[in-house]
Amino acid sequence: xxxxxxxxxxxxxxxxxxxxxxxxxxxxxxxxxxxxxxxxxxxxxxxxxxxxxxxxxxxxxxxxxxxxxxxxxxxxxxxxxxxxxxxxxxxxxxxxxxxxxxxxxxxxxxxxxxxxxxxxxxxxxxxxxxxxxxxxxxxxxxxxxxxxxxxxxxxxxxxxxxxxxxxxxxxxxxxxxxxxxxxxxxxxxxxxxxxxxxxxxxxxxxxxxxxxxxxxxxxxxxxxxxxxxxxxxxxxxxxxxxxxxxxxxxxxxxxxxxxxxxxxxxxxxxxxxxxxxxxxxxxxxxxxxxxxxxxxxxxxxxxxxxxxxxxxxxxxxxxxxxxxxxxxxxxxxxxxxxxxxxxxxxxx
Ligand code: SF4
Ligand code: SF4
Numbered sequence: 001x002x003x004x005x006x007x008x009x010x011x012x013x014x015x016x017x018x019x020x021x022x023x024x025x026x027x028x029x030x031x032x033x034x035x036x037x038x039x040x041x042x043x044x045x046x047x048x049x050x051x052x053x054x055x056x057x058x059x060x061x062x063x064x065x066x067x068x069x070x071x072x073x074x075x076x077x078x079x080x081x082x083x084x085x086x087x088x089x090x091x092x093x094x095x096x097x098x099x100x101x102x103x104x105x106x107x108x109x110x111x112x113x114x115x116x117x118x119x120x121x122x123x124x125x126x127x128x129x130x131x132x133x134x135x136x137x138x139x140x141x142x143x144x145x146x147x148x149x150x151x152x153x154x155x156x157x158x159x160x161x162x163x164x165x166x167x168x169x170x171x172x173x174x175x176x177x178x179x180x181x182x183x184x185x186x187x188x189x190x191x192x193x194x195x196x197x198x199x200x201x202x203x204x205x206x207x208x209x210x211x212x213x214x215x216x217x218x219x220x221x222x223x224x225x226x227x228x229x230x231x232x233x234x235x236x237x238x239x240x241x242x243x244x245x246x247x248x249x250x251x252x253x254x255x256x257x258x259x260x261x262x263x264x265x266x267x268x269x270x271x272x273x274x275x276x277x278x279x280x281x282x283x284x285x286x287x288x289x290x291x292x293x294x295x296x297x298x299x300x301x302x303x304x305x306x307x308x309x310x311x312x313x314x315x316x317x318x319x320x321x322x323x324x325x326x327x328x329x330x331x332x333x334x335x336x337x338x339x340x341x342x343x344x345x346x347x348x
Pocket of ligand 1: 318320334
């Protein structure tokens with residue numbers, strides 16, 4: 001992996017040049033009192049190191065609503081896939097969101113390769129930025145081994161004052177950066193090592209502790225399937241699904257058909273769905289097989305820190321803290337749940 005040192009001014013000028021040539025560049029910007037991903041008119045708008053965006057970067061490659069195909073019924077039936085995608089730069093992405101996309105890359109290309117996701121992903125250039133301070137009170141990325149991106153980025157920037165230390169993750173990234181700066185020297189590498197050591201110490205001190213070992217979470221959950229924690233927390237759940245919607249790794253969707261009034265044309269779309277919503281488990285007969293909200297909370301937690309963790313070797317919670325922030329009754333935070341279960345199982 002090549003590493004460069006690039007003057008911030010040169011780097012931002014390069015991105016501004018992409019914008020002026022019509023390339024879509026999306027980055028976190030301040031909107032009211034929140035941060036959101038938005039198309040840039042200039043890199044001056046970027047909110048560097050701000051709080052996490054309300055929705056994660058997932059929404060760029062896996063939008064909340066996405067048309068999959070259009071059809072026409074006349075003498076014959078014609079079906080046309082709808083794959084809307086164009087080259088896009090996603091700038092200023094935090095490691096927890098890069099890792100979220102990295103996990104989705106596995107899921108959407110596993111067996112039935114998802115053409116819609118893959119085409120968007122191929123057109124995407126991800127430029128991440130290192131978090132040198134925790135971005136919110138709720139985040140716990142350090143506890144989830146997610147304070148640094150595992151893979152999935154094209155370029156990754158570390159703030160070094162007047163310069164960015166830039167790590168290249170792909171040929172696309174290399175093409176964007178190689179003429180801008182110089183190869184990092186041993187002294188630059190030592191400086192970055194020091195910055196990261198200090199960052200780790202700060203995150204370790206500031207972020208809430210995960211009491212069980214990260215690698216023990218699947219076993220801990222399997223041993224506590226009948227814990228009263230699920231019923232107690234579930235009793236306070238509104239079933240609003242906000243925790244699903246904001247999560248960078250939730251990937252469930254519903255498929256809906258829309259028939260036009262002439263009954264000859266129509267479209268099929270997918271919409272984000274979530275396991276905390278009542279209709280998620282409503283089946284054709286009208287029954288709902290996971291009606292109890294505690295059981296839904298357990299299922300959500302098991303998906304993150306047990307089933308998918310065991311399957312892919314990584315927790316499907318990157319510790320971004322969005323669900324804990326979004327939940328009005330403060331029952332869903334995976335770190336709080338793990339700590340409570342750990343504490344209660346030890347005192348038995
Ligand atoms: S489960 Fe919550 S903290 Fe973990 S990645 Fe999803 S939204 Fe972020
Ligand atoms: S856990 Fe919280 S955010 Fe999730 S559905 Fe229940 S009330 Fe809504």
